Amino acid sequence: xxxxxxxxxxxxxxxxxxxxxxxxxxxxxxxxxxxxxxxxxxxxxxxxxxxxxxxxxxxxxxxxxxxxxxxxxxxxxxxxxxxxxxxxxxxxxxxxxxxxxxxxxxxxxxxxxxxxxxxxxxxxxxxxxxxxxxxxxxxxxxxxxxxxxxxxxxxxxxxxxxxxxxxxxxxxxxxxxxxxxxx
Numbered sequence: 001x002x003x004x005x006x007x008x009x010x011x012x013x014x015x016x017x018x019x020x021x022x023x024x025x026x027x028x029x030x031x032x033x034x035x036x037x038x039x040x041x042x043x044x045x046x047x048x049x050x051x052x053x054x055x056x057x058x059x060x061x062x063x064x065x066x067x068x069x070x071x072x073x074x075x076x077x078x079x080x081x082x083x084x085x086x087x088x089x090x091x092x093x094x095x096x097x098x099x100x101x102x103x104x105x106x107x108x109x110x111x112x113x114x115x116x117x118x119x120x121x122x123x124x125x126x127x128x129x130x131x132x133x134x135x136x137x138x139x140x141x142x143x144x145x146x147x148x149x150x151x152x153x154x155x156x157x158x159x160x161x162x163x164x165x166x167x168x169x170x171x172x173x174x175x176x177x178x179x180x181x182x183x
Contacts, residue, residue: 120153
């Protein structure tokens with residue numbers, strides 16, 4: 001987690017030195033939900049980090065995979081050891097751009113799309129994700145909901161449990177950003 005914080009601070013400091021207004025969040029909330037015939041599976045974390053540069057429209061997210069919490073301890077073990085192999089692939093990461101012409105320096109709620117590469121389980125895939133960025137009184141927040149097909153990231157679901165785990169997982173993200181110059 002310390003490495004993620006250092007990366008976020010580095011990005012924020014570098015952008016500030018260039019005179020850019022980078023926003024960062026050190027507690028991105030992520031939730032994934034898998035609905036399958038035999039069982040629904042849900043996990044959450046608030047250990048993600050993110051940075052947005054409104055001027056360049058760059059957006060970045062990174063989350064330690066092993067920080068997702070499940071209701072059942074056995075599900076968490078299987079998730080980390082068998083499916084996402086979090087020892088081998090410790091992070092999920094998104095690097096992209098905010099599309100469109102919303103003026104993210106002015107107060108308002110803006111429907112946006114981002115496009116970029118999502119790296120999960122060592123496999124990168126291009127995604128286009130709809131979301132909302134809200135600017136109010138100098139504060140910025142973002143939220144999005146999108147689907148991830150587990151096979152696209154070479155996550156294998158054994159046939160024995162195929163009715164317990166969905167092929168497509170719904171991911172929900174929320175983040176509240178601060179200016180890089182704030183403590």
